[in-house]
Amino acid sequence: MNFEAIKSIYAFEMARTRRTLVQSVVSPVITTSLYFIVFGAAIGSRMQEVEGVPYGAFIAPGLIMLTLLNQCIGNGSFGIYFPKFTGTIYEILSAPVSMIEIVIGYVGAAATKGLIVGTIILITASLFVDISIKHPLMMILFFVLTAVSFSLFGFMIGIWAKDFEQLNLFPMLIVPPLVFLGGSFYSIDMLPPFWQTVSHFNPVLYLVSGFRWSFYEIADVNPVVSLVTVLGFLVVCLGITAWIFKTGYKLKN
């Protein structure tokens, strides 16, 4: 194992985060605060509790997930896309590093950054609404697994994307509908039966539901099913990444 290489890639990526502190940390915090002001304080105060939880508190896990997914996909994809774009990828390809080491370096950094921002959002949320975490270990497990698997998913997008348009496709066009329709802001019990069924095809539902369960013990789907879904997604992403490195897909001619 080339630990120095993992350390170098990780440190390089984290340094990039520090250079873009406003964009990476301040802007998600402001966005989330706006959600809490609008949905939590302004509208939330006029809304009923959802399954015994005040509305502002109910949406907190979903908002954390929304930020976590965007951060992880964004960082994971940009981290590998940028060297591809500038050509500095030559150095990674010609270094004595294995696929696993490259992935640990890039995905580890993207997930770390996602987790840092996610934690900041959690702290911000607790300033606006009362948050309780009934299963802290499960909450951390969901938090970390989601961060890792979606950073890996982002990494794959970064390798696949051939321009900035494709790079932004997932974070801008695909993730928001999945998150908004995945029960981040409502319980799917509120939906007509047909749309409840449709929602079950949305992977984000399982994430948000499992994550929310670790806070308030309320869930749209069984938390075990949620956990298995996240693990399954992680395995699929690992498999595709292994294939990418084996074939050199879009990395090597």
Place this chain on the structure above:
Amino acid sequence: MAPIVSIRNLTKSYASGFKALKGVDLDIEEGEILALLGPNGAGKTTMISIICGIVTPSGGSVTVAGHDILRDYRQTRSIIGLVPQELTLDAFETVWNTVAFSRGLHGCAPDPALIERILRDLSLFDKKDTMLRHLSGGMRRRVLIAKALSYEPKVLFLDEPTAGVDVNLRKDMWLLVEKLRAAGVTIILTTHYIEEAEEIADRIGVINHGEILLVEDKKALMAKLGRKQLTVELGEPVGAIPDTLSPFGLTLGEAGTRLTYEFNTSGERTGISSLLSALSQAGLRVKDISTEQSSLEDIFVELVGEGK
């Protein structure tokens, strides 16, 4: 001694059907400086990229220090340094960080003293905290070299190291190559500048259309193909070359005032002094004398021209 880099029947074809390399065989000896000459698109960069791991070969094999570049990539890539042709650097990094990054990437523990020495050698130390995007082209080239030296490679590939570089930097680069050679580093450089190959290489390889046309010791190559020409300007025109001068195989210019004599510089006797005395015996008045040597450039143009 076994060659440090051994290339056997290396081929590369692209999906478009273009064959960048058509079965290259090449042995590179430890400690030598090999210059690869060839026009654009000859396959120089493709070959280097395969050895370094950036491009996947279609066929054939390459070993570096006895290790296969695909199977034992960790061993080979640890001892190979690459200075790419394009000035590809992360714009927002500092000089020091990018060099330290390269060292770490190659599995070496941090060594600030070594990095400082490399940066000083390349006159980069006062720029160590400068962001790469603020550097000039020549400075970026030096940074790329510093990056490649940061993990002390045994084999160094310099892909067009002096393309678009001013005269001073080119001279510095040549000095650096000499220094590295003294330290036992094997250097393979590609270049358009024949002067460069002539100046610093031990051996010269000529590559065109994905094939190695020739690899030879520079001196042997120059001697073999390097003929010298002596031109004698006469005071008065002559109608024909006098018989007494026939052993020299002279040719007479159109105006009848110019005699040219070809000789081999590697021979023990060039025959110039006997020619000159024969000329005065024949009663010919010599007005001017000049000599001219065919350069590597002529040899190169000739070879590449034949390859077409």
